[in-house]
Amino acid sequence: MTSTTINRLIRREVLSRVWGERLVMFFKLAILAVYILGSFAASQDQNFSFNGFLSKKLSLGGIAEFTSNGILQLTNASRQQVGHAFYPDTIRFKNSSNSSTTFSFSTTFVFAIRSAYPTLSGHGIAFVIAPTRGIPHALPSHYPGFFNETNNGNSNNHIVVVELDTIQMREFGDINDNHVGIDINGLNSSMSYPAGYYANNGGQFQNLTLISGKAMQVWVEYNGVDKQMNVTLAPINIVGKPNKPLLSLSVDLSSVIEETMYVGFSSSTGSVGTSHYVLGWSFKINGQAQELSLSQLPKLPRIGPKKTSRVLTIELPVISIVLVSAAISGAVYYIRRRRKFAEVLEDWELCYGTHRFKYKALYIATKGFREKELLGAGGFGRVYRGVLPSSKFEIAVKRVSHESRQGMKEFVAEIVSIGRLRHWNLVQLLGYCRRIGELLLVYDYMPNGSLDKVLHDQPMFSLNWNHRFRVIKGVASGLFYLHEEWEQVVVHRDVKVSNVLLDGELNGRLGDFGLARLYDHGTDPQTTRVVGTLGYLAPEHMRTGKATTSTDVYAFGAFLLEVACGRRPIEPRAQSENLILVDWVFACWSRGDIRRAVDPNLDANYVVEEVELVMKLGLMCSNSEPSARPSMRQVLQYLEGEIAMPELTSLGISATGLTFTHREGFDDVAMSCPKMPVRVVDNSVPPQVSGADPGHTSPPACTLLSVGQMTELIF
Template sequence: MFFKLVVLFLLVNFSASEDPGFTFNGFRTANVSLDGIAEIKPNGLLMLTNTTKQQKCHAFYSHPIHFKNSLNSTQILSFSTTFVFAIVSEYSQLSGHGIAFVIAPSRGLPEALPSSYLGLFSEANNGNSTNHVVAVELDTIQNSEFHDINDNHVGIDLNDLRSVNSSPAGYFTNNNGGFRNLSLYSGQPMQVWVEYNGGKKHLTVTLAPINVPKPEIPLLSLDRDLSPYILDTMYIGFSSSTGSLLTSHYILGWSFQMNGRAQELDLSRLPKLPRRGPKQEPIFLTIGLPLIAVSLAFVTIFGIVFIVIIKRKFAEVLEDWELHYGPHRFKFKDLYIATKGFRDKELLGIGGFGRVYRGVLPTNMKEVAVKRVSHESRQGMREFVAEIVSIGRLRHRNIVQLLGYCRRKGELLLVYDYMPNGSLDKFLFNQPREYTLDWRQRFRIIKGVALGLVYLHEEWEHVVVHRDVKASNVLIDGELNGRLGDFGLARLYDHGTDPHTTHVVGTLGYLAPELTRSRKATTGTDVFAFGAFMLEVACGRRPIEPQGSGEELILVDWVFSCWNRESILEAGDPNLGGDYVVEEMEMILKLGLMCSHSVALARPSMRQVVQFLEGHVPMPDLSSLGISLSCLTFGHGEGFDDFAMSYPSSMDKAFNQSSSVAESLLSGGR
């Protein structure tokens, strides 16, 4: 019985340690529970109310949220949310009742009443301390019973519709701080930000039109400890109601995050509001028949010319041998439409191999990432495309799915699954401490990438060498799992030539020294790069960082120096603030040194790395492996030809020891 209680306690605390978050750019597939008259329209628009009178509705996120610190049940954690709403009234100068963002102990509020109670409370329980309800109201009715300041205001409610703080609807401009009024029931979309700092016990509410960036000065703020009002587990959502005037309330998009800033909504992807007013008669109906005939002739000629131009615009290379690859080949036209003509607005990033764009395929509305790779040489293209199609059959949860390719003129386009959180390096470098990944997330990403490499090296039908393992090539999915991407690209430049690359394909700081001699990538060179990757994730530093006076910080040298003076934990990322599992941090740093050994045979395999990470095999003592600074190296120079054979004199001894070192590592075997 005691064991079950311990397991239950650990499970509860583990779930509470999660930082839940979600982003709904429209609600077509959103995990939301509805009641009352709320419904989701076919285009993804959440319609809270319709023109039915004296009704209420709720729309809550289906899963409960843990708001309190598992170690301190009296402390409310920080949270942030943003949403876009619209209130459409039948009359321009009058409106029904408003909308409230609400934190409540249950998804439904069965005792609540419509009209002025906004579906939150009733005459019997309004003001009761047992309600445990926190709400931000967007109220369009002035009710003297609740001391409303006007019929167009924003208020903060704590268990009571008598707001503890309220303000006329509007926003402060960022250029001069001037205040501009807004009409909540104008029918125009507006955005709200609600943010609570758990440490400072400070709540802010900010409002702005949808086309205006978030104002720097909030509309409302409240210094109040919310722990008496918010229980450990609560539900979040929206409440609204109708009265005697016909009014519709809509939510277009919603984002929420515990212990961090809510992800920005993609305003271009939000559903459209229903059209207002009568449909205008087309001008075409008023044109006479002669003009119609002339117009039709013009349209026909123009259409023919347009088709010719379009065919040339979307012309692509298609050779007989490519017919064999079938569904792996995408049409350029589909990719062009998906990325809105490769507009800069859809640009996700620029890497060493080309530009990457976000897109939505018109055939199945699937979100994808499209990488444009310039490659003028046709030498080896057939072999490379065959390799791309083969890689497209890889299936692993820690590998970004390569869906297919498209060739057009001197360009190759690769289509991948879309990863909403971008690349890992953006989370590690140049981020405020509160927005960096915590240790639990980093350790899970390291383990996930390691499992992905084991799959590539040993578990698929062929051995696949990634060739460019690094943080910028690890993408983060919606659940903050790490996925390896961008493999096969280095192979492209082996088939042809590219004046912008060095003779050794890869990235400085991740290149194994044997590459400069053999120029042949192996699973061992992937392990070397993975060692550099582990160190940069644990230390929050790049493998090679420029310092003052033209000097460079070589990360592996620095970690080794910390280990050599028996203070290896000093190398940990200071942004973690010491909040990590000491044994795990020490293991990652030591594994990084082992994988960075300049002798390939002295490095562990990726399967052995996974066994260390999962605790199935104990870590060997680094000193017993003969690791010294001379056995750890990154290439520093601009070129690699001079560096190819420049091992220190102690390398001869290291090579002689490599067989015994490898034997000791392989004792944890496959």
């Protein structure tokens, strides 16, 4: 072998060794580069964004599912269930398992919670960072799908949770049933705050209701350098993320978060079926998560009609138990309110149906029986104006105190029977309500009040003669209906101007049937107690205690004279004796000057024939002999001009021998009302009436019986 050949072989061997070493070095560098690039990619490029979930790229567990329009529905109306949804691949949160630094991360998502009830729901929704997708052995209800009773609070869990909690669990230190919290390895929040956000225009806190069914957006941001975790919540109708976060917690997650973790959502239901939705989700390591396109998010399903049968038979008892255990103060309030609106209801009243009103409805209608709603007060009760909350119908409510239940069934039966009366000139008795120690009567409301106030109490307006005559004929028509036209005879027993009310068109309506009694046609009434108002009581009523249609006619006569003359039946005078109206009108008639008794407020603007007719008819009805008084049928015929009224002299009434008010019977009345003496008729004519005449002063009311006496009488 020549030297040339040997040198060539040596060169070849040297070159092969050099190239071999270079190849080894190249492969080592390549492997190192791949490792470095992989680590860099893992720490820099792990991000995703879902504007809806039509692609269905998440890993689901429990009852979670995707709707047809791309919503992630974690739970539905099922109870005691769990729903999970995780990104299918792990996320690298550290460079190595031994690293003491966790990468920064950011996520944002849009959610909504809809419950079958406006104030109750399941146990909320949570964003979760966990070492596994399934979270084994997790329980539903108050362990919302990521803990259980044995591992709650265990540092080996390595779980970070941002909870949107809608149930208050005192065992976990929850602040309320509508809050946002940051939980680490357990359900006792490291920090929590009521759900809401800080507005950018001034920083004022705005409350949000998590179970409102409306879509809201959450931002979760962790700074691995500053060891700071921020959580922000806002409705999706505001522009951008609020500047001030709802929660800001200083925390080092390096000991909690492992090198690789799963991210996703968990939710659970308890006793109340609730749908927890996620509409969109964005996540990024070491950077700001991509903003969601809110306009591209799927629409929440429309809320349909609720099933009532299941609610009433199964879910309502469960909810009631939860409410009672969680709201003792509410139960106390309910008991007090129930006592406030307590009523007396016996079995025999059930047949009266719509005639009975709820006390609560009357209380609300009268604004709690406020003094501002008081229309008037008398011997038998106080009357209030009201507006029924359901129908907005105006009513008048009369409150009558009573102590005895004796005879109540018969009395209420009469009230209900009277409630069936239907006549244009009668105030409609709509019904009643009973409470302990109290009876409430409900009538139609008359906006212009009682005729008594218009005639005597300096009213806002005055009635001309046309109005007065129309009122007189209306009351006469109403009394005729009570006496003869209805299926039973109704004796009113308290006909007087204060019981005549004026509607919106100044029509007269006879009201207050609290003293009325019913009996069949052709029979005699059995009432034997004197009940009524002094000045309107017929002599035989005071003598025998028996009320008849004729005693109503007598009271109507006093009513006629009062309307025409503008004076009360009995008025106190400056002298020792009182003015008795019927005596005075009779004295004017006997002297041939009956028009002298006409109300001076009419200013001679009246029809002479009508005024004289009314006053003469008033004298005829005031005859002390019941048989000499006309019936209400005849009275109505006289007023309508259907028959001519006879002269008073033809009825045995003369200017020298009037027998209107025999003293017999009046002595008993005087004993009942000693402050208002009653005198025998004479023929003296009092001085001319003027506007300043003390005869126009209002005398003290003098009913024969007190409220207690009245209730003892009729109950």
